[in-house]
Structures are given as structure tokens and as C-alpha cells.
Amino acid sequence: MAAETFTKDNVQKYPISVITDGDLAMQRAISVVWPNSPHRLCGWHIEQNLVRNVHDDTVKAQFRIFMYDLCSIEEIERKWQAFFEKYDVTEDS
Numbered sequence: 001m002a003a004e005t006f007t008k009d010n011v012q013k014y015p016i017s018v019i020t021d022g023d024l025a026m027q028r029a030i031s032v033v034w035p036n037s038p039h040r041l042c043g044w045h046i047e048q049n050l051v052r053n054v055h056d057d058t059v060k061a062q063f064r065i066f067m068y069d070l071c072s073i074e075e076i077e078r079k080w081q082a083f084f085e086k087y088d089v090t091e092d093s
Helices: 002-009 024-033 043-053 057-068 073-086
Strands: 018-020 039-041
Touching: 018 024, 024 039, 039 043, 043 057, 057 073
Parallel strands: 018 039
Antiparallel strands: none
16 A cells, blocks of 8 residues: 555654545545544645635635635634634534
8 A cells, every 4th residue: 555655665654744635535544544644635626616616706705815824723713713604604504
């Protein structure tokens, strides 16, 4: 398996994080082979999903600002919550 070869060749070091397109099988494999390496979604794939699934240009623009803005974790949390409230997004949406 490629992940096992990667780990062996890197002297049993694990990746800090693994970035993929969000494929469920890949997410499961990462959690088994590298349980301490968080899975991250690729920004390009997030952007593609945004273009395909969000049809309000204002919402897309606001989301892009949020996605690419560099700030503290606390600021991200605050902005994320404000985004959800502004666009009336719920867990069921």
C-alpha cells in the first residue's frame, strides 16, 4: 500500500495533515493508516462545489472572502457563525 510505503520511507513519520477531494473511501483509509493525521478538503474542490451548488453570487463572494481570509482561529469561528446567521444556514440546510 502506498501509505505504508510512505510511512516506512519517512522513518515512521506521519503527515501533519492529508489534503484530498473528500472521497469517502479515501477519508476512511486515511483514518485507518494515519489516525493522527487530520484529513483536509482541497480548496480547489471546495471552490468547484461552491460553483456547482450555490447559485447566489453574493453568497459565493462572501464565502470566498471567508475561505481565503487569513486570521486567527477565534476570528474564523466568529466569521463562520456570522455567515451562518446572515444567510440563515442551519445544520439541516
